[in-house]
Amino acid sequence: DTAVSQTPKYLVTQMGNDKSIKCEQNLGHDTMYWYKQDSKKFLKIMFSYNNKELIINETVPNRFSPKSPDKAHLNLHINSLELGDSAVYFCASSPRISDTQYFGPGTRLTVL
Amino acid sequence: AQSVTQLGSHVSVSEGALVLLRCNYSSSVPPYLFWYVQYPNQGLQLLLKYTTGATLVKGINGFEAEFKKSETSFHLTKPSAHMSDAAEYFCAVSPAVGGSARQLTFGSGTQLTVLP
Numbered sequence: 001d002t003a004v005s006q007t008p009k010y011l012v013t014q015m016g017n018d019k020s021i022k023c024e025q026n027l028g029h030d031t032m033y034w035y036k037q038d039s040k041k042f043l044k045i046m047f048s049y050n051n052k053e054l055i056i057n058e059t060v061p062n063r064f065s066p067k068s069p070d071k072a073h074l075n076l077h078i079n080s081l082e083l084g085d086s087a088v089y090f091c092a093s094s095p096r097i098s099d100t101q102y103f104g105p106g107t108r109l110t111v112l
Numbered sequence: 113a114q115s116v117t118q119l120g121s122h123v124s125v126s127e128g129a130l131v132l133l134r135c136n137y138s139s140s141v142p143p144y145l146f147w148y149v150q151y152p153n154q155g156l157q158l159l160l161k162y163t164t165g166a167t168l169v170k171g172i173n174g175f176e177a178e179f180k181k182s183e184t185s186f187h188l189t190k191p192s193a194h195m196s197d198a199a200e201y202f203c204a205v206s207p208a209v210g211g212s213a214r215q216l217t218f219g220s221g222t223q224l225t226v227l228p
Contacts, residue, residue: 041220042220048215092156100158
């Protein structure tokens with residue numbers, strides 16, 4: 001009965017590879033988000049989708065591409081992984097924009 | 113534009129002592145304010161939030177926070193710390209108006225250690 005789930009929980013990969021992180025919410029929310037948490041625990045929003053439409057697209061490399069096949073899913077695809085991409089990536093959802101956000105457990109990405 | 117400053121990246125208290133985690137914000141429009149807690153290797157969990165109305169907000173696990181507009185602050189308190197309160201705490205702000213531009217901005221976090 002997990003509200004916001006992410007897979008995988010851990011991801012270890014080599015530089016230059018392409019990887020995807022999946023996020024699903026079963027809360028019926030309209031809005032979903034991706035955040036990056038760096039090694040100093042700083043959280044920064046990357047993207048936000050509302051009803052499958054991209055509404056927030058912060059300054060992130062275009063190697064990062066979100067995809068929302070439906071309201072319940074927001075996946076993050078990363079091309080040509082770099083060392084600096086190592087971080088914990090959190091997915092979140094909210095009923096509407098600026099409502100309380102509910103976070104997934106995070107995906108720890110390590111790029112070697 | 114909005115920003116959040118959390119004073120003290122690390123706070124240590126003894127079990128049973130008062131917990132005070134400081135948060136100051138800057139926002140050009142009326143804000144919504146949040147405190148989230150992150151336990152080790154877990155996602156963020158909402159502790160409490162202020163949107164409108166009463167400025168003293170009570171949350172889960174005995175925490176509360178008071179919105180002070182004149183001081184642009186939203187400090188988090190708990191009268192008596194418990195060992196299970198040890199975690200990372202994040203203050204966050206979201207503008208109350210602004211359409212699709214409304215997004216959550218987080219502070220840098222405060223690691224709370226509770227000493228036996």
